[in-house]
Amino acid sequence: MCVVGARPNFMKIAPILRALATHSPRLPAFLVHTGQHYDQEMSEQLFADLSLPKPDVNLEVGSASHAIQTAEVMRRFEPILDTHQPSSVLVVGDVNSTLACALVAAKKGIPVIHVEAGLRSFDRRMPEEINRVLTDQIADRLYITERSAALNLEREGVGAQRVVFVGNVMIDSLLFHRPSARRASATLSHHGFDPNVLLDPNGYGLVTLHRPSNVDTAPVLRELLSVLREVSTRLPLVFALHPRTRANIERFGLSDFIDARRIVILPPQGYLEMLGLLADAAVVLTDSGGLQEETTALGVPCLTLRDSTERPITVEQGTNAVVGTDRSAILACVTDILAGRGKRGRVPELWDGHAAQRIAADLGQWLQTAAADVGESCPPH
Numbered sequence: 001m002c003v004v005g006a007r008p009n010f011m012k013i014a015p016i017l018r019a020l021a022t023h024s025p026r027l028p029a030f031l032v033h034t035g036q037h038y039d040q041e042m043s044e045q046l047f048a049d050l051s052l053p054k055p056d057v058n059l060e061v062g063s064a065s066h067a068i069q070t071a072e073v074m075r076r077f078e079p080i081l082d083t084h085q086p087s088s089v090l091v092v093g094d095v096n097s098t099l100a101c102a103l104v105a106a107k108k109g110i111p112v113i114h115v116e117a118g119l120r121s122f123d124r125r126m127p128e129e130i131n132r133v134l135t136d137q138i139a140d141r142l143y144i145t146e147r148s149a150a151l152n153l154e155r156e157g158v159g160a161q162r163v164v165f166v167g168n169v170m171i172d173s174l175l176f177h178r179p180s181a182r183r184a185s186a187t188l189s190h191h192g193f194d195p196n197v198l199l200d201p202n203g204y205g206l207v208t209l210h211r212p213s214n215v216d217t218a219p220v221l222r223e224l225l226s227v228l229r230e231v232s233t234r235l236p237l238v239f240a241l242h243p244r245t246r247a248n249i250e251r252f253g254l255s256d257f258i259d260a261r262r263i264v265i266l267p268p269q270g271y272l273e274m275l276g277l278l279a280d281a282a283v284v285l286t287d288s289g290g291l292q293e294e295t296t297a298l299g300v301p302c303l304t305l306r307d308s309t310e311r312p313i314t315v316e317q318g319t320n321a322v323v324g325t326d327r328s329a330i331l332a333c334v335t336d337i338l339a340g341r342g343k344r345g346r347v348p349e350l351w352d353g354h355a356a357q358r359i360a361a362d363l364g365q366w367l368q369t370a371a372a373d374v375g376e377s378c379p380p381h
């Protein structure tokens with residue numbers, strides 16, 4: 001049983017479902033969408049872009065506080081497990097749906113598989129960090145994207161025999177879909193903007209922001225938008241607005257900051273549009289986890305507007321720099337990048353488009369072992 005809930009889950013599950021379907025013997029999958037994300041732009045569009053099958057079940061939990069959202073997923077997921085009795089539950093990433101479904105399965109003695117395990121920002125103020133730590137504690141099979149994750153797990157007492165380094169399924173999706181990416185100019189035209197804005201001698205920057213720590217308090221959001229406005233005097237910016245950020249900009253009365261000639265505001269983008277915008281950008285300014293990885297895979301300079309990253313390999317080997325929210329640091333990095341002094345980086349080990357196949361191969365064997373162990377009270381840790 002494979003679980004998705006929020007936008008960053010969809011590009012991770014797509015290659016896994018393909019790999020399970022083509023594995024021999026076939027590993028049948030049942031897809032549960034918790035409904036954490038439900039908008040056309042945040043969910044359905046991504047399903048279409050990624051050719052994901054319609055979910056077998058949608059729990060339709062929607063938005064709420066963390067406690068209510070997590071609890072609702074758990075409450076609605078439990079009877080699905082009872083009815084369908086899967087051999088295992090596979091969760092991806094670090095969103096509330098990931099933890100909620102892992103917890104329900106673990107308490108029922110159903111083996112939990114966690115894809116993208118072991119990443120740590122070491123910042124417990126991030127809801128995702130709590131989700132990551134707890135999911136990994138109760139997972140039976142943990143697939144990691146970079147070797148540093150194994151060390152994090154070892155420190156937390158997760159047995160090495162549960163951990164498998166497979167690479168990055170997010171990059172599987174990127175490589176698979178790259179040929180069908182939509183050109184940035186076509187995306188701008190589609191939304192009624194003049195695509196010539198992208199032809200600035202400096203190119204253009206792509207922006208996404210949605211972390212609560214950046215967008216939920218007025219002074220922080222105001223400062224960030226003001227920095228972005230300043231950056232836009234150097235190169236035009238394309239800003240794909242997450243619904244949380246859009247709502248807060250309105251709530252805090254900050255719309256003037258983004259009402260600039262060289263800032264193009266777009267709604268949340270489909271996967272193929274985002275790939276096109278990313279691939280051609282001169283720089284990406286973001287607080288997203290996934291974009292840090294995608295820019296590293298594409299060799300595009302990335303400035304992470306956070307104080308930490310749970311994906312250190314994107315800094316050590318890739319094109320990512322963690323710059324926080326400090327105005328002078330951000331502007332200095334933009335200057336460097338525009339002067340051709342941005343990080344070049346290289347593509348990390350096993351980010352090769354075949355991570356999902358490695359997962360399917362390992363999982364097939366591991367589930368066989370689990371089946372052979374019937375009668376034992378614990379799943380095969």
Ligand code: UD1
Nearest residue numbers: 006007008036037038039042063095096097127128243244
């Ligand atoms: C969630 C994940 C985050 C991930 C992000 C990607 C958690 C804790 N957070 O954050 O890790 O990076 O998804 O987007 O799971 N909303 C809509 N339409 C939707 C979904 C949400 O308008 O389809 C609005 C609602 O006002 C909602 C707010 O966005 O309250 C936040 O949604 P939520 O799912 O709680 O968290 P995200 O900020 O999207």
